[in-house]
Amino acid sequence: MNPKRLLCFVFLFALLGAFSSAALAQDTTLTMLTHWGTEDQLAAQQAIIDAYMAENPDVAIELVTVDFGELRTKIITGRTAGISADVYHFYHLWLPDFVNAGVLAEPTQDALSYINENVAQGTIDAVSTSDGQTWGYPTEVNPYQLVYNKRLLAEAGYDAPPANWDELKDMAAAITQVDDTGAITQLGFGVIAGWDSGIVHPFSSLLFSNGGNFLSEDRTVAEFNSPEGIETLQLYADMVASGGTDPSISGLGDFPSGTVGMVIMAPWWRATLRAAEGIDFDTEVGVAEIPVGPSGEAPSSIAYTWLFAVDSNSPNKPAAWDFIHWMNAEHEEGVGSAIGDFLVNGLGAIPSFDHDQAAFAESMSDHYVSAFVAASAYARPEQIVAGGQEIKTLLQVEIEAVLTGMTSPEDALASVEMQANAILEEQRMMAEE
Amino acid sequence: MRRRMLWAYAFVSAPIFALLLFLLGPILFSGWVSLHRWDMLSPVNEMPWRGFSNYVFLLTKDKVFLKSLGNTFLFAIGGVGANTILGLGFALLLNSHIRGRALWRVLYFMPVITAPLALAVMFSFIFDRNFGVVNNIITALGLPRQPFLSGPQQALITLIFIAVYQFVGYYIVIFLAGLQGIPQDYYDAAQVDGAGALQEFRFITLPLLRPVMLFVVVTNTIGALQVFDLVFATTGGAPANSSMTVVLHMYNTAFKFSRMGRASAMAFILFAIIMLITLIQVRLLQDRTYQD
Numbered sequence: 001m002n003p004k005r006l007l008c009f010v011f012l013f014a015l016l017g018a019f020s021s022a023a024l025a026q027d028t029t030l031t032m033l034t035h036w037g038t039e040d041q042l043a044a045q046q047a048i049i050d051a052y053m054a055e056n057p058d059v060a061i062e063l064v065t066v067d068f069g070e071l072r073t074k075i076i077t078g079r080t081a082g083i084s085a086d087v088y089h090f091y092h093l094w095l096p097d098f099v100n101a102g103v104l105a106e107p108t109q110d111a112l113s114y115i116n117e118n119v120a121q122g123t124i125d126a127v128s129t130s131d132g133q134t135w136g137y138p139t140e141v142n143p144y145q146l147v148y149n150k151r152l153l154a155e156a157g158y159d160a161p162p163a164n165w166d167e168l169k170d171m172a173a174a175i176t177q178v179d180d181t182g183a184i185t186q187l188g189f190g191v192i193a194g195w196d197s198g199i200v201h202p203f204s205s206l207l208f209s210n211g212g213n214f215l216s217e218d219r220t221v222a223e224f225n226s227p228e229g230i231e232t233l234q235l236y237a238d239m240v241a242s243g244g245t246d247p248s249i250s251g252l253g254d255f256p257s258g259t260v261g262m263v264i265m266a267p268w269w270r271a272t273l274r275a276a277e278g279i280d281f282d283t284e285v286g287v288a289e290i291p292v293g294p295s296g297e298a299p300s301s302i303a304y305t306w307l308f309a310v311d312s313n314s315p316n317k318p319a320a321w322d323f324i325h326w327m328n329a330e331h332e333e334g335v336g337s338a339i340g341d342f343l344v345n346g347l348g349a350i351p352s353f354d355h356d357q358a359a360f361a362e363s364m365s366d367h368y369v370s371a372f373v374a375a376s377a378y379a380r381p382e383q384i385v386a387g388g389q390e391i392k393t394l395l396q397v398e399i400e401a402v403l404t405g406m407t408s409p410e411d412a413l414a415s416v417e418m419q420a421n422a423i424l425e426e427q428r429m430m431a432e433e
Numbered sequence: 434m435r436r437r438m439l440w441a442y443a444f445v446s447a448p449i450f451a452l453l454l455f456l457l458g459p460i461l462f463s464g465w466v467s468l469h470r471w472d473m474l475s476p477v478n479e480m481p482w483r484g485f486s487n488y489v490f491l492l493t494k495d496k497v498f499l500k501s502l503g504n505t506f507l508f509a510i511g512g513v514g515a516n517t518i519l520g521l522g523f524a525l526l527l528n529s530h531i532r533g534r535a536l537w538r539v540l541y542f543m544p545v546i547t548a549p550l551a552l553a554v555m556f557s558f559i560f561d562r563n564f565g566v567v568n569n570i571i572t573a574l575g576l577p578r579q580p581f582l583s584g585p586q587q588a589l590i591t592l593i594f595i596a597v598y599q600f601v602g603y604y605i606v607i608f609l610a611g612l613q614g615i616p617q618d619y620y621d622a623a624q625v626d627g628a629g630a631l632q633e634f635r636f637i638t639l640p641l642l643r644p645v646m647l648f649v650v651v652t653n654t655i656g657a658l659q660v661f662d663l664v665f666a667t668t669g670g671a672p673a674n675s676s677m678t679v680v681l682h683m684y685n686t687a688f689k690f691s692r693m694g695r696a697s698a699m700a701f702i703l704f705a706i707i708m709l710i711t712l713i714q715v716r717l718l719q720d721r722t723y724q725d
Contacts, residue, residue, distance in 0.1 A: 101474030181572035401673035
């Protein structure tokens with residue numbers, strides 16, 4: 001063979017060998033999308049990722065975070081653009097929509113076994129579709145409770161939080177202060193305007209404590225347009241009329257500054273309240289059960305869940321499930337999981353896994369989180385249905401109409417009931433198609 | 434010669450191809466999507482056919498769409514009216530021998546180059562019901578505190594005010610350029626004939642500004658009917674959809690409710706409306722000097 005030609009062949013084989021060995025040694029890269037984006041939360045997540053990558057040097061993980069308000073949009077547009085993440089952490093309300101559209105990969109059998117052995121059935125149901133299929137590792141379980149400012153209640157002459165709606169109305173009106181120019185300097189009870197999370201807190205929390213339902217048990221029809229639902233919206237209207245609440249004030253935004261008496265909120269707010277300058281977390285923040293409405297018999301609440309799941313388009317599904325499992329599993333008895341540690345100690349949220357609830361029991365025993373732990377025993381899970389986000393938004397708009405005096409509670413709920421039932425019917429037909 | 438023509442076609446084909454791919458392509462795709470139910474997550478080839486049901490739903494059943502359409506029209510009427518009147522008024526002032534003309538021009542134009550979202554956030558604070566500076570001034574004058582952006586009756590009007598503040602500087606510059614293009618001879622001749630300032634404005638300035646007026650009204654109307662960022666960043670359509678606009682509702686429908694078919698239908702309805710209004714405006718305002 002011509003020496004030049006031989007040299008060319010040698011060079012070509014060397015090149016091919018170099019490329020193939022480089023390809024073999026190439027890391028598996030996973031992208032994880034979450035909504036935990038503050039500086040502390042980013043650092044905590046990165047520490048978990050770094051620990052995993054140290055144990056698994058062939059896997060590289062990239063963390064992407066967006067604000068909760070943009071998370072669903074990010075997932076949808078990412079997939080449409082063909083740049084979806086491998087691992088998602090998302091709100092369980094979106095589960096039916098994502099499953100119907102084939103967004104999610106089924107968990108491995110090992111993952112399902114681990115979840116079934118270590119998570120309470122109610123929480124597993126919250127991350128499963130109606131056919132019983134579980135789609136991911138549940139993370140936080142968040143029931144809502146009444147969070148109140150003890151100092152403001154005491155200044156208004158109350159030494160205990162409200163137990164029923166009459167007391168809630170009286171206290172809210174007594175706490176509110178308006179200056180000479182008409183500016184509200186202190187508000188009794190904070191509601192949510194301009195954000196459809198106002199449906200879970202406070203609306204559904206109050207509705208449930210008034211003995212009402214959001215959807216029927218089989219989730220096929222809306223049931224919030226009931227006497228209990230109307231009473232709930234009438235409570236809003238009454239509190240607006242008495243000055244106990246005002247939609248122009250952000251209850252959640254202003255409570256940490258010490259100018260709002262009561263809000264309905266979740267346990268993960270602990271980190272925010274601890275860092276707040278306007279209210280002393282240890283001495284001024286109190287947590288109580290949701291006040292009972294006139295048609296209710298006992299305090300109730302609503303609880304929602306989040307889950308880690310894998311995108312069905314991910315080219316690295318086994319690696320993605322392995323990573324999720326590693327984050328959520330307890331590697332040494334009694335120490336809890338990495339995510340459990342972050343949820344409890346970083347946020348104040350209640351973890352789903354039994355081993356985390358046991359390992360971090362002490363961290364959840366403070367005056368704040370312990371009240372939510374107690375509520376998680378009776379809180380009703382948020383009912384997840386395809387189109388649930390749209391129903392929430394429609395109802396939020398009507399609640400705002402009641403808050404601003406544009407409509408009556410009866411008309412508001414009747415209007416949304418009709419639209420909600422049409423959406424539920426449409427989604428059922430879509431599923432059958 | 435033929436070879437040169439081939440080169441010319443080759444050069445022209447590149448932008449035409451880009452135009453077809455990135456403009457006409459998405460428009461046609463959007464039209465196709467508007468006839469389907471698509472959640473953006475399912476494969477495109479599995480979209481269920483819906484015919485014109487998205488259009489029928491929007492025009493007969495979607496209360497939010499009809500409400501947002503009404504809001505958008507009011508926003509456009511208020512915004513275009515105010516921008517045109519104020520833009521022309523300030524341009525006339527700046528065209529006179531006012532002192533510090535360059536400084537005024539810069540001041541008026543500054544909001545135009547300010548990031549719309551930054552402006553929106555700033556005005557959210559300025560118009561806050563409880564600690565906003567506008568309410569502090571109002572109450573200092575002995576008048577009652579106003580809800581502005583948090584009030585269903587005032588949210589849209591407040592948004593119009595913000596939009597006018599943001600864009601009037603741009604229209605001032607356009608009108609000013611138009612005014613400076615009118616020959617001084619016409620005014621001199623009119624003064625010789627004994628015309629007053631009002632007559633000069635009525636019979637010289639306004640007719641000769643007609644092409645500029647057409648540009649201002651048409652571009653401002655198109656922009657106003659497509660308003661999104663200002664509303665998104667201030668009220669989000671609240672309270673109770675009182676400030677909801679078509680494009681914001683389109684965005685929510687597409688990305689919050691995963692109804693891309695319905696959102697695409699909204700886009701086509703809005704396109705048809707804009708097209709119709711623009712044709713009417715062009716018909717009414719076009720310069721007929723040469724036609725006559």
